[in-house]
Amino acid sequence: MTRLLRSLLLTLLCPAFFGAVAQAAEPLSVEIVGAGASQIPIAIAPLSSEPLLPEGLSDVVAADLNRSGLFRLIDASAISPRPADIAQLNVAEWRNRGTDAMLIGRVNPLPGGKWEIQVRLVDLAKGSQLLGLSYSIEGRQVRTTAHKIADAVFEKLTGVPGVFSTRIAYVTRQAKRFELLVADADGFNPKPVFTSAEPIISPRWSPDGGRLAYVSFERKKPVVVVQTLNNGQRQVVADFRGSNSAPAWSPDGSRLAVTLTRDGSSQIYLMPATGGVPERLMKTSPANDTEAMFSADGKFIFFTSDRGGGPQVYRIATNGGTAERLTFEGDYNVSPRPTPDGRGFVFIQRYAGKFRVMVQDLVNRQVLPLTEGPADESPSLAPNGQLVLFGRLLGGRGELSAVSIDGRTRQRLSLSAGDAREPAWGPLGQ
Structure with missing residues (x-):
C-alpha cells in the first residue's frame, strides 16, 4: 500500500475518527448557524x-x-x-x-x-x-x-431544485460494530444498510439512487462492494491483490472509478459497475493517484495525486491524456468533489495544521474557505450544488456538518451520544 493511500486510510480508521458511537439508527439532530446573504x-x-x-x-x-x-x-x-x-x-x-x-x-x-x-x-x-x-x-x-x-x-x-426529499448515507460505529445507514436529508428515518465487525468507509451513491458503492474490510483488507438498496443484494466488485478503495460512479451509472494497488503503486482504474476487468486510467503515471471523482458531464475525472511531491488535486479527461494540476495553495489538498454545474470543486485543505473545506472556481481559479476546521473531511455536495455535507471531529466526537456553497450558512447534524462519519449526499429524484 502506498504512502498516500495509507495516510488517507489511516485517517479514516483511527480511533479518534469514530470515537464512542451511539446506538444504531438514532436520528440526527440539526442545529443551524448563520444565514444567506x-x-x-x-x-x-x-x-x-x-x-x-x-x-x-x-x-x-x-x-x-x-x-x-x-x-x-x-x-x-x-x-x-x-x-x-x-x-x-x-x-x-x-x-x-x-x-x-x-x-x-x-x-x-x-x-x-x-x-x-x-x-x-x-x-x-x-x-x-x-x-x-x-x-x-x-x-x-x-x-x-x-x-x-x-x-x-x-x-x-x-429557481434551483430543492434537496429536502433526497437522502444521505453515513457510517457509525459502536464498539466493534460498524454500520452504514441511509436517512432523509434532515436526519430523520435512518435505516441500516449494512452492519459489520470490520470498518466501512467511502459510501458513494449511484446516479439513480438505487445502489451504494462502499469500501468494506470484511475480508481483512479493503474491498469495494456495490449494494442494491431495495433488496439488500451485495456484490464485491473489486477484490484484487493489495488495496481496493475510493469508488466513484460514472454519471450514467455504468462504470466505477476505483483505486487499486495491485501493481504496487496507488493507481486509478475504470471498471464495469457490475464487476469485471479494470482498466488503468493513466498508463504511465509514476505517481500515487487516488480519490477519483467524475465531473457531472462525465468528461473529466478529478483526483488526488502526490506527483508534485505532496497531495494535490488534479483532473484528466476521462478518455485519458495529460493530467492538469488544479490546486497550488498549500502543501496538502485532497478529496476533490466537482460541483454539479461544472464551474468548480470543493476539497479538503490542510492550513496551519487545520483541515478545512474549500471551494475553487475553475473559471477564475479563486479559492475560498468554507469552514475553519480543525478536523473536517469527506466533503459531499448536495445534488443542487448549494450545500456541502462533510464530517468533522469536535470535542473528541465525530459529527456531520453542512455548509452553504458561499460559506454563510452552517448546520450541525449530530447524534446525542456518538459519532456519524463518512457522509454521502444522494441524487435528486430518489
Missing part, C-alpha cells in the same frame, strides 16, 4: 384541519426552508382562522409584516384512512397564486410529502 421572507401557515394528521406537516416544511439559510421565516403559527385559499387570507396584513410569500392550505380526510393535502404558495405583493399542489397520502407519508412541498416552494422562489 439575501433571505426571502416567507410565512408557513398551519394547514386548515392539520391536527387530523398523525404528525405536523407545516412544521416540517418550515424547518426544511429554514435549514437552507435562504429564507427568513415569518411566524404564522397563531393565525386564525387558518386560511385554505387566497380569499380567506388578509394579504395586506401579511405584506405589511414584510412577508413576500406565504404557504397556505387544507387537509381533507379521505376514505380508507387517507388524507388529501392541498397547498397554495401566494405572492403577497400581487395577491396571486404562485404554486398549487395536491397530494393524496397515507399517514406514514406526511414527512415525505412535506419535503416534496418544501422542494417545490424552494425551486419556485429560487
Whole structure:
C-alpha cells in the first residue's frame, strides 16, 4: 500500500475518527448557524384541519426552508382562522409584516384512512397564486410529502431544485460494530444498510439512487462492494491483490472509478459497475493517484495525486491524456468533489495544521474557505450544488456538518451520544 493511500486510510480508521458511537439508527439532530446573504421572507401557515394528521406537516416544511439559510421565516403559527385559499387570507396584513410569500392550505380526510393535502404558495405583493399542489397520502407519508412541498416552494422562489426529499448515507460505529445507514436529508428515518465487525468507509451513491458503492474490510483488507438498496443484494466488485478503495460512479451509472494497488503503486482504474476487468486510467503515471471523482458531464475525472511531491488535486479527461494540476495553495489538498454545474470543486485543505473545506472556481481559479476546521473531511455536495455535507471531529466526537456553497450558512447534524462519519449526499429524484 502506498504512502498516500495509507495516510488517507489511516485517517479514516483511527480511533479518534469514530470515537464512542451511539446506538444504531438514532436520528440526527440539526442545529443551524448563520444565514444567506439575501433571505426571502416567507410565512408557513398551519394547514386548515392539520391536527387530523398523525404528525405536523407545516412544521416540517418550515424547518426544511429554514435549514437552507435562504429564507427568513415569518411566524404564522397563531393565525386564525387558518386560511385554505387566497380569499380567506388578509394579504395586506401579511405584506405589511414584510412577508413576500406565504404557504397556505387544507387537509381533507379521505376514505380508507387517507388524507388529501392541498397547498397554495401566494405572492403577497400581487395577491396571486404562485404554486398549487395536491397530494393524496397515507399517514406514514406526511414527512415525505412535506419535503416534496418544501422542494417545490424552494425551486419556485429560487429557481434551483430543492434537496429536502433526497437522502444521505453515513457510517457509525459502536464498539466493534460498524454500520452504514441511509436517512432523509434532515436526519430523520435512518435505516441500516449494512452492519459489520470490520470498518466501512467511502459510501458513494449511484446516479439513480438505487445502489451504494462502499469500501468494506470484511475480508481483512479493503474491498469495494456495490449494494442494491431495495433488496439488500451485495456484490464485491473489486477484490484484487493489495488495496481496493475510493469508488466513484460514472454519471450514467455504468462504470466505477476505483483505486487499486495491485501493481504496487496507488493507481486509478475504470471498471464495469457490475464487476469485471479494470482498466488503468493513466498508463504511465509514476505517481500515487487516488480519490477519483467524475465531473457531472462525465468528461473529466478529478483526483488526488502526490506527483508534485505532496497531495494535490488534479483532473484528466476521462478518455485519458495529460493530467492538469488544479490546486497550488498549500502543501496538502485532497478529496476533490466537482460541483454539479461544472464551474468548480470543493476539497479538503490542510492550513496551519487545520483541515478545512474549500471551494475553487475553475473559471477564475479563486479559492475560498468554507469552514475553519480543525478536523473536517469527506466533503459531499448536495445534488443542487448549494450545500456541502462533510464530517468533522469536535470535542473528541465525530459529527456531520453542512455548509452553504458561499460559506454563510452552517448546520450541525449530530447524534446525542456518538459519532456519524463518512457522509454521502444522494441524487435528486430518489
